[in-house]
Amino acid sequence: xxxxxxxxxxxxxVEKEDVTLDCVYETRDTTYYLFWYKQPPSGELVFLIxxxxxxxxxxxxxxxxxxxxxxxxxxxxxxxASQVVDSAVYFCALTTSNFGNEKLTFGTGTRLTIIx
Amino acid sequence: xxxxxxxxxxxxxxxxxxxTMRCQPILGHxxxxxxxxxxxxxLELLAYFRNRAPLDDSGMPKDRFxxxxxxxxxxxxxxxPSEPRDSAVYFCASGSPGGxxxxxxYFGPGTRLTVL
Numbered sequence: 001x002x003x004x005x006x007x008x009x010x011x012x013x014v015e016k017e018d019v020t021l022d023c024v025y026e027t028r029d030t031t032y033y034l035f036w037y038k039q040p041p042s043g044e045l046v047f048l049i050x051x052x053x054x055x056x057x058x059x060x061x062x063x064x065x066x067x068x069x070x071x072x073x074x075x076x077x078x079x080x081a082s083q084v085v086d087s088a089v090y091f092c093a094l095t096t097s098n099f100g101n102e103k104l105t106f107g108t109g110t111r112l113t114i115i116x
Numbered sequence: 117x118x119x120x121x122x123x124x125x126x127x128x129x130x131x132x133x134x135x136t137m138r139c140q141p142i143l144g145h146x147x148x149x150x151x152x153x154x155x156x157x158x159l160e161l162l163a164y165f166r167n168r169a170p171l172d173d174s175g176m177p178k179d180r181f182x183x184x185x186x187x188x189x190x191x192x193x194x195x196x197p198s199e200p201r202d203s204a205v206y207f208c209a210s211g212s213p214g215g216x217x218x219x220x221x222y223f224g225p226g227t228r229l230t231v232l
Contacts, residue, residue: 035220045207045223091159100171103149103161104209104221 002027004094006107013082014115021077021110023092029053034068034075035093035104045091051075079112087114118142120224122208128230134196137227140189141210148191149209149221150176150183159207165191166212198231205229 003026013019025034036048049059051068059066063080079086089111093104121140129135141148149164163173168185176183180199185191195202205228209221 037223042225043205043228044225045209047220047222050220102147103164103172103175104151104159106159108158 002029002032002094002096002105004092004105004107006090006092006110008110009108010111010113012113012115015084016081018078018080019082019112021079021090021092021112023075023077023107025073025075025092025094027094027096029096029098032094032096035095036066036075036077037091037093037106038088039091039109040088048077082114084114084116087112120208120210120222122206122224122227124227125225126228126230128232129198130232131199132197133231134194135198135202135229135231137193137206137208137229139191139193139208139210139224141191141208142222143189145210145212145222146188147210147212147219147221148185149211150191150193151207151209151223153205153207153226154203162193162206195229198229200231203229203231 005024032053034051038046038048049066056068065078067076089109091109092107095102095104120142123138147166150162151159152162153159162176163183164171165185180195182194205226207226208224211219211221
């Protein structure tokens with residue numbers, strides 16, 4: 001069974017502060033994929049990043065960065081110099097490449113509020 | 117800018133009525149997923165298709181829900197008869213361009229269903 005835990009239900013920070021969203025996952029598969037999605041107030045789910053289990057290289061995209069550590073089964077997401085537009089619910093998700101079992105298992109989400 | 121489209125965006129209906137939700141996957145994507153989002157259950161998979169064939173519909177209440185892909189450009193999710201507990205946001209996602217076994221799932225804007 002797969003499980004994704006996002007222990008932070010809600011986070012509020014003042015604009016321009018850095019913030020890290022935590023994600024811990026559980027899986028028995030050796031090949032798996034991790035994702036972050038953003039759900040702004042408008043409701044759509046926006047893909048942010050995908051990481052394969054065999055690629056532990058951290059990634060940076062503008063103000064966003066991701067830290068993948070297999071040793072602690074974590075895939076944390078950091079926003080640097082936060083902006084009001086970053087206010088959203090962020091979901092971490094996990095799936096495998098097993099045929100017939102490719103569903104995304106989502107965490108419960110972290111609601112991020114950036115205070116102007 | 118290729119996107120998954122869903123119609124209708126909002127639907128209010130009365131208990132017992134039939135509801136049909138439609139999804140147009142991104143052109144070339146051969147895998148289509150239906151997810152449901154509720155406050156209590158979060159995001160959960162209802163069913164998914166590859167090359168129009170159902171691969172997993174274990175998350176779907178069989179007595180009232182049905183999912184089909186009449187052709188490669190249209191997926192439908194029907195509820196008959198609808199019940200108040202079906203009130204949720206229903207998301208369609210597509211992925212696996214070129215027949216890859218697994219790829220990123222891109223989500224549509226969702227259909228917000230309210231059953232009175």
